Amino acid sequence: MKKKVLLMGASGSGKTSMRSLIFSNNPASLTARLGATIDVEQNHVRFLGDLILNLWDCGGQDAFMDSYLSTQRATIFSHVGVLIYVFDAESRERAKDLEYYRDCLDALRRYSSEARVFLLVHKMDLVREGERKGELERKRRELVKESSGMGVTVFGTSIYDESLYKAWSRIVHTLIPNAAVLSRHLTTLAEACSATEVILFERTTFLVIATSASPPSASASSPPTVSLPPLPSPPRSLKSPTSPSFSLPQTDPEPEPEEPEDDPHQMSPTRYERTSELIKAFKYSCSRFLRQDFHALEMELAEFTAVLDELTKNTYVMIVAHDPTIETAALRLNIRLARRKFE
Ligand code: GTP
Known part of the structure; x- marks a missing residue:
């Protein structure tokens, strides 16, 4: 039962x-x-x-x-x-x-x-x-x-605001029987791509299932183990390989969590939830205004590169890399090669 x-x-x-x-x-x-x-x-x-x-x-x-x-x-x-x-x-x-x-x-x-x-x-x-x-x-x-x-x-x-996603992501994370194994696989993928972080999202809800770094824990207070610059709010533009690029609507009415000014690599504690929200808004815009289904997207910003693509039938994976020499095509190829491991 x-x-x-x-x-x-x-x-x-x-x-x-x-x-x-x-x-x-x-x-x-x-x-x-x-x-x-x-x-x-x-x-x-x-x-x-x-x-x-x-x-x-x-x-x-x-x-x-x-x-x-x-x-x-x-x-x-x-x-x-x-x-x-x-x-x-x-x-x-x-x-x-x-x-x-x-x-x-x-x-x-x-x-x-x-x-x-x-x-x-x-x-x-x-x-x-x-x-x-x-x-x-x-x-x-x-x-x-x-x-x-x-x-x-x-x-x-x-x-x-994103607090609801955060809570539900943490709750759902506790329901996944092999969450630790997933995290390990994501860490391997991150290392293979020289990526800073890899994040796994559920396809429909875009709740965060697992990450390559310390997974979302129920205690919410564990210190970060990797350093990431905060995600820009919102990204200047998102480029979908199948759709023209355009700017996202502002969806973040909450003030930024405080980050020390002298440490530009302090990672934003709300980056997963904000990414979920932005992607959902982008997906919605694709279907509503362009009448096209969303499949994947690439972000090339001055600070980092990110690729979001389907991993399995029910998941999307996002790879974030800070090395400007890493091509998005290489990240997408690695996602394709990793699929079998996750299916
Ligand atoms: P029952 O079906 O009677 O058990 O109620 P419910 O718990 O399902 O409440 P429902 O989701 O119907 O929400 C009631 C009202 O609360 C609606 O008008 C929502 O718009 C409002 N509401 C829900 N969440 C929030 C929130 O986070 N903030 C505010 N300000 N209003 C909210």
């Missing part, structure tokens, strides 16, 4: 919005039109070869929550691999939110004690900018305490 991913949280906390953004590529502006989820909506998202994400979006209205915790308890909480519980950062019903959360954790302990738990403090954009860090930390402490000994990972998220 395939393990499922439960997406739970109070009504209006933003569960269906994040699902439609990540898995259906809908823009954030359209989420306001989504209706309330009635009972449970099940989605099977083929992720990587045999890896199918069995996502259960559980409508959060009180009547549904009560039924998950009573008559449907065993059905909902059995065979759970991951519970993603969403809290509205600006909820007016904190006590009730926490009570439901505690009850859900109790049920999870009973029916799927091995499940991992991820808590998303969502709609962080609604918290005043200067207060976000402190508020998230306060919430993290509160939620860890409420989880009474159960290991939980807390993320602050919003549909209006």
Whole structure:
């Protein structure tokens, strides 16, 4: 029986919005039109070869929550691999939110004690900018305490910036059984190309699956092991071999994370998520304005060269190199040669 991913949280906390953004590529502006989820909506998202994400979006209205915790308890909480519980950062019903959360954790302990738990403090954009860090930390402490000994990972998220991709990339990464092997193969590919970094994306969602450097870890605080200049925001232009080049729309309303001024090679901690967002916007532009499918692209900037190409049926790979003598054609050839290893 395939393990499922439960997406739970109070009504209006933003569960269906994040699902439609990540898995259906809908823009954030359209989420306001989504209706309330009635009972449970099940989605099977083929992720990587045999890896199918069995996502259960559980409508959060009180009547549904009560039924998950009573008559449907065993059905909902059995065979759970991951519970993603969403809290509205600006909820007016904190006590009730926490009570439901505690009850859900109790049920999870009973029916799927091995499940991992991820808590998303969502709609962080609604918290005043200067207060976000402190508020998230306060919430993290509160939620860890409420989880009474159960290991939980807390993320602050919003549909209006890359934080949502970051959280989902980390969550999905934990679901991939051979993630360490993938990372090793990517490191070998990086070395073969004299590349600074190689990144593997899932094809539809563009979530980051693995990287050649230290993979996205759930602790989020491990120091970088390679040095990369930050990705420009946005790249000046993206050149797709099958389409004319044009500039991308600005999609990054968040301020840049602080980087020491005297170290130009400090890598940007949000580069994966920003790349995902930009590529998705570019893909969308290709299909909408050029009526062409996106297949691959090459970026040749003063600071670095990058090639993004299909690796397997369900993945794209991106190779970033800082040596100006490395030709993009050589990188693409190496991707072609590496395909067999990853299929
Ligand atoms: P139920 O289906 O009733 O359980 O609700 P839900 O948790 O699925 O909530 P839904 O996704 O329908 O979102 C409710 C509202 O929150 C929508 O109007 C969204 O546009 C809005 N919303 C979702 N995410 C965010 C966010 O990150 N920031 C802000 N400001 N609004 C958001």
